[in-house]
Every structure is written in C-alpha cells, then in structure tokens.
Amino acid sequence: MSANDRELHDRSMTELTAGLDSGEFTAVELTRSLLDRIARFGDQLNAFITVTADEALAAAERADKARATGDGGALNGLPIVHKDIFCTRGVKTTCGSRMLENFISPYDATVVAKLSNAGAVVLGKSNMDEFAMGSSNETSYYGPVKNPWDLSCSPGGSSGGSAAAVAARLAPAATGTDTGGSIRQPAALTGTVGIKPTYGRVSRYGMIAFASSLDQAGVITRTAEDAARMLAVMAGFDERDSTSIDQPVPDYVGGLGKSISGLRVGIVRQHFDAGLDPHCAKSIRESIAVLESQGAKAVEVDLPNLDLSVPTYYVVAPAECSSNLSRFDGVRFGHRADNADDLLDLYCRSRGEGFGDEVKRRIMTGTYVLSAGYYDAYYLKAQQVRHLIADDFKKAFANVDVIAGPTAPTPAFKLGDKIDDPITMYLNDIYTIGANLAGLPGMSVPCGFVDGLPVGLHLVGPHFAEETLLRCAHNYQQQTDWHDACPEDFK
Amino acid sequence: MSLSKDQVQHIAMLARLQLSENEYAQSVEKLSKIVDFVDQLSQADTARVVPMAHPLDAAQRLRPDAVTETVERDHFQENAAAVSDGLYLVPKVIE
Numbered sequence: 001m002s003a004n005d006r007e008l009h010d011r012s013m014t015e016l017t018a019g020l021d022s023g024e025f026t027a028v029e030l031t032r033s034l035l036d037r038i039a040r041f042g043d044q045l046n047a048f049i050t051v052t053a054d055e056a057l058a059a060a061e062r063a064d065k066a067r068a069t070g071d072g073g074a075l076n077g078l079p080i081v082h083k084d085i086f087c088t089r090g091v092k093t094t095c096g097s098r099m100l101e102n103f104i105s106p107y108d109a110t111v112v113a114k115l116s117n118a119g120a121v122v123l124g125k126s127n128m129d130e131f132a133m134g135s136s137n138e139t140s141y142y143g144p145v146k147n148p149w150d151l152s153c154s155p156g157g158s159s160g161g162s163a164a165a166v167a168a169r170l171a172p173a174a175t176g177t178d179t180g181g182s183i184r185q186p187a188a189l190t191g192t193v194g195i196k197p198t199y200g201r202v203s204r205y206g207m208i209a210f211a212s213s214l215d216q217a218g219v220i221t222r223t224a225e226d227a228a229r230m231l232a233v234m235a236g237f238d239e240r241d242s243t244s245i246d247q248p249v250p251d252y253v254g255g256l257g258k259s260i261s262g263l264r265v266g267i268v269r270q271h272f273d274a275g276l277d278p279h280c281a282k283s284i285r286e287s288i289a290v291l292e293s294q295g296a297k298a299v300e301v302d303l304p305n306l307d308l309s310v311p312t313y314y315v316v317a318p319a320e321c322s323s324n325l326s327r328f329d330g331v332r333f334g335h336r337a338d339n340a341d342d343l344l345d346l347y348c349r350s351r352g353e354g355f356g357d358e359v360k361r362r363i364m365t366g367t368y369v370l371s372a373g374y375y376d377a378y379y380l381k382a383q384q385v386r387h388l389i390a391d392d393f394k395k396a397f398a399n400v401d402v403i404a405g406p407t408a409p410t411p412a413f414k415l416g417d418k419i420d421d422p423i424t425m426y427l428n429d430i431y432t433i434g435a436n437l438a439g440l441p442g443m444s445v446p447c448g449f450v451d452g453l454p455v456g457l458h459l460v461g462p463h464f465a466e467e468t469l470l471r472c473a474h475n476y477q478q479q480t481d482w483h484d485a486c487p488e489d490f491k
Numbered sequence: 492m493s494l495s496k497d498q499v500q501h502i503a504m505l506a507r508l509q510l511s512e513n514e515y516a517q518s519v520e521k522l523s524k525i526v527d528f529v530d531q532l533s534q535a536d537t538a539r540v541v542p543m544a545h546p547l548d549a550a551q552r553l554r555p556d557a558v559t560e561t562v563e564r565d566h567f568q569e570n571a572a573a574v575s576d577g578l579y580l581v582p583k584v585i586e
Binding site: 329343421 | 503508525533
C-alpha cells in the first residue's frame, strides 16, 4: 500500500513529512485528525493524563507558517506525545502520581524543548506507572492503561500510555523513559518500536528522576526510521544534565540504509531457558533467521549472571529512588497534607497520602538496603554484582556487534494478574534490566504475534551503538510487516 | 529473611512515610518477599570485584563557576502550598 492510500493516523513520520511537504494536508489538519481520534479512543485506553488540544493547534499553526517560509525544523508539524514524566512549562506534569496532581511545571525538560524547537506538535501527556515504578501501568494514580490489542490486557509499563497511544495510531511517536525496561517492554507488549539509548546519550534535565544511575530517555514509534528521526533531535550533550555525555551524535537517519551483511548477532544461551514462553521463543528464532537471510551471522554467547540482574536491580533502583524521592516533602511543591501537627507530621502524612503502594514499597526497600548495618550486604554487594553483569556484556561484545533475544518472557498479561505479587511483576524485566545496569543501548522491534498479541525482538549493543541497533531494526522491518498491523478496533 | 513489624515501622519512619495499619500488614509481607528475593545476591562470588561507580566509568564533569541562571522565585513558588514574602511556610518548629 502506498503512503497516499493510508489514513493519516496510519502513516509514519517519514510519510507524514512527505504529505506536509507536498501540501496534501496541513499540520493543523493532521493535528485535528489525531485530536479527534484521541477524543474518540482516549477514555477507552486511558492512555492520556492530559490532552493539550489548544496548545497543539497553536503549535500546528506555527508549523504551517514555518513550512510556508521554509523555516521548519526536522520534525516540523509532526504530532507527538510526551510521557508525563517530562516537565512541560505551563502544563500539568503528574508523573502518574497523586503527589504531583496539581503540579504545573515552571520549565521545559531539554527533550521537550528540543522536540518543540524542531517543530513537533505536542498532543498531550501520556499515562504511566507512578514515578515510572511498574511494569504494567497499574501503579498509576490515574488508573491503568489498556492494551489496544486486548483491552483486558496490560500495555506494559512504565511508559504504557506512550506505547498504547502509538500502537492505537493516536500519534506516530511518543517519548518514554527506561530505568529497567520501561520503554522496551511496553513497546514489545503493544507491537511498537522502542529504543533506550546509551546512558547519558539523551539529556535528563527536566525528566523526573527515579534511579539516577539507570534512567535514560528514549522514544516509542512504529518504525525504526521514525525512532531514528526522533533520536536525531533528542540526543546530544546538555550542560544542564551532569550525566550527559559530550560526544557527537551520528547521522542516525542516514545510516539506516546500510547493509547488515557480516553483522555478528549474538544469541544468548541463557535467554532460551525455562522462563521464556515457547511461542515467543519461536518468533524470536524466526526473526533471527530473517537477519541471517540478510547476511548477518548468528554467534552463540553467554551472559552467565543474567539471573542476578533482577535482584541487583531491585537493590540499586530502590536505593536511588529512596534518595531521589526524598525531595517530595509537601513544602516546595507537590501534595501537602492538611492540618499537620508539626513538621514531622507534615512530611510523613504528605508522603503517606501522596505516594501509592508500589512507590512506598520501593522507597522502603531502598531505605532498608541503605540503612546502617545493611549497606555492605545489599547496596555494596549489588554494585559489585553489577560490575560482573557489565563485564559479561563486555566479553560478549568482544565477539558480536549486537545481541538479539526476547524483550519480555511472555506476550501481554491480563490486568490484575501480577499486581499482587511484586516478584512476579519484577521478573517481567529479566531480559531488559541488564542493559540499564551496564548503561547499554537497547531496542525492541515487533517480530510476531502469539494468540493475537504482539511479541518484541530485543536488540542490545555496546555503548553508543544506537546506529547499529537502528540499522538492524530498519533492515528487519524492510523484510517484515509486523509493525504495519493495526489493532482491529483502532483502524 | 522475614522482617518484623517493628523493623517495618522503623524503616517507614526513616523514610518519613505514614502508613495505615492495613499498609503495615501488607508491607511486612511484601517487603519480606523482596528482601528474600534480593538475598540471592549473597551467593555471588564478588571477592576482588570493585563496586560499579558509573556505567561508562565517567568522572563528574565540572563547569566554570559563572552565573548562568536567572532568579524566578515567584514563578517557582506558584507550586507551593503556603508561601509568604518569598518564604515557604511550614508548621511552627520552635515553640
């Protein structure tokens, strides 16, 4: 099907740019058509916390004017959605929490500013697990997001609203954040593309912090090409983020067309152990065969400490979260309890009322592992094991250019199925967490369906190998059409 | 390892979190499970392994000591529950 035969909502950013350039439609028309879809489907999916219709139309008008004078940026007139973890000046920024229910950000995150400067039109702020802590979007104070492929299923999390919005064709692209898999797992569960860049590649200024040695911003789209377009704008050094890395940004879009002939693709023996759904395993093996048909070479590798990645993460991430979330004290911003007896009562009740169950649990886990007498046994030990895990990747990447495997152990699970057992929920991230612990870029690409639910192929590369991941994913998408499948009720 | 209710109360106090009775019961059960789960780490052989300090082995960057930001106090304080004369108000600390 050629781009011109497709409905606007079904087109990629590349196709939309061509339509805008040729005058087939304007940015205002495009924005209106997607705002109409959000009005029609938004409640059903619960993908949005805030819809910024007026601001979006004003931005679209500016984009049309800029296009007319030839001044438009790389994403001029293209509608996007921001995960509600990114601060947006003058717009409510809740982070999925009651704590920030009334927080109007006084400034823009760097990612928000860069995308707006490139001409992107922000349709709204997407729903997410509270403070990005969750793998199902069920910890959101604003209710769970539904998976467009089956409304009784979770879209994954924590960037569940972003993933559902892109899968349901409410926007071609959405920002996300990934601390342990929060971009890649929801991308896999909704049949979208999700990329978490190298630690430090994208600025985190204005991105509400969860675990500072793991957090990274990224993007969810339907094609690798669109992910490359978004990342090209988002990546780069920012002096306002002390973890930002000062390295040139390669031409992600320009590199897409290069061949993958001779690319060494690592297959991790431990990935195909008992935990992986056999139908998902079949899809993954078939997708690796597609890469091989394009000249890639499959090489077996080992990640011997894979099983320790989840327990390591659940020491390091809560420890950092307990520290980061101490800023919410009911004084300067955020929820404040009424009629406090004294300052201690104000702190304890503001936080007790403002945070949900999972956030409290992680703060307490973190407080425990950092407390006197337990620091060495848990936090220090976890940082040592983290080194072992990072070394495993380093050894693997001595022999391969990219590692390919499953993003998640199963397709989307039912809402309510895992929420009562934190450990079962945590184990959903077993294949994605390693990349965060080692600071590596990771990406999920749609690679099949099991019982009508999408499966994701996970690609991980060495530090700053985003270009390789995007090229590999783009090449795969040229051979397959999984990403073109649209959930029946959202056509 | 099972955590006791006293331990959970101590942790909640350190974290400045007020919990309901029901939340305490839940927390004792679920935090104990999480602590059991992360206890797997004790089996890993980490003799002579240096704890990781940074995923890219990067050092903290320094910037020139120059004024770069402007004062926007009034704007920032719009999000505060109680302010007066540019100050944040809290319950009385000294009797």
